[in-house]
């Protein structure tokens with residue numbers, strides 16, 4: 001039996017190169033071999049942005065179109081939206097009853113985001129319970145494998161704890177899912193930090209070649225190379241990290257040229273910007289074509305919900321039976 005796979009993205013609009021070289025490639029690989037469920041985590045998006053919800057629809061559409069352009073194929077995986085699956089909140093309720101406050105307060109992402117997003121008023125019950133919602137997303141489709149970024153590992157840990165606790169309290173109901181982690185800073189942002197829209201240091205999946213060139217040109221290189229004839233240290237240069245993400249370029253040769261000062265930073269940057277632009281050309285064209293027909297998104301989400309609702313309903317039935325809910 002193939003392991004069942006689930007993963008979700010918050011609808012935050014357009015995707016970038018960091019998503020593409022991180023988790024998205026893993027998802028694309030898994031859709032070829034496994035039974036995959038990929039969803040738009042719109043309830044999750046609410047937990048940090050509940051005041052202004054006006055962009056939820058457009059962000060969902062944009063993100064699904066980017067998924068499709070990148071190569072997720074609704075013929076090979078099931079694409080759906082979290083809020084279309086009505087059984088989720090009921091399971092969230094049961095899980096929230098068996099999860100302790102301490103477990104939630106100990107999640108590193110909770111403390112971190114509470115500090116970072118303080119101004120958005122995220123000190124709420126729903127935000128604290130975010131990992132319970134995530135555990136439900138995973139367990140409600142009986143998933144065994146969860147491709148996610150490294151930062152999500154503590155949530156997977158808690159998901160396994162919840163599954164284990166539920167099984168020991170009410171009898172074996174859930175498999176214990178495993179994470180497939182993609183290292184997050186594989187691709188640096190243009191300022192050297194992790195690539196993220198909130199840092200505004202991203203290269204968009206459909207940036208035009210000239211835009212990519214401009215962004216790469218602005219990147220900080222090895223500070224030791226103040227002049228063209230200074231020898232560089234590729235290990236300390238973010239531009240070089242971009243080289244390493246593209247196996248089709250000879251990064252060893254580039255490293256030698258950099259340390260021997262036989263290539264200048266401007267040429268080095270323009271070259272990798274060209275590689276990125278060419279690699280994205282197919283995606284850009286497909287994205288443009290899809291943008292002319294955004295109705296595909298509602299069709300795909302409706303079909304996905306039709307597949308997932310019965311699965312989630314069956315799992316919910318098992319949960320209710322195990323807990324003696326609704327029985328006389």
Ligand code: TRP
Pocket residue numbers: 006007008009010041044133134137138146147148152
């Ligand atoms: N928490 C994830 C993130 O912020 C998104 C997510 C929600 C998710 N539910 C999930 C990922 C279930 C994998 C499985 O990136």
Ligand code: SF4
Pocket residue numbers: 221222225232233234237238239240258259263264265266268269
């Ligand atoms: Fe970085 Fe390339 Fe300049 Fe070397 S030559 S410091 S790798 S930009």
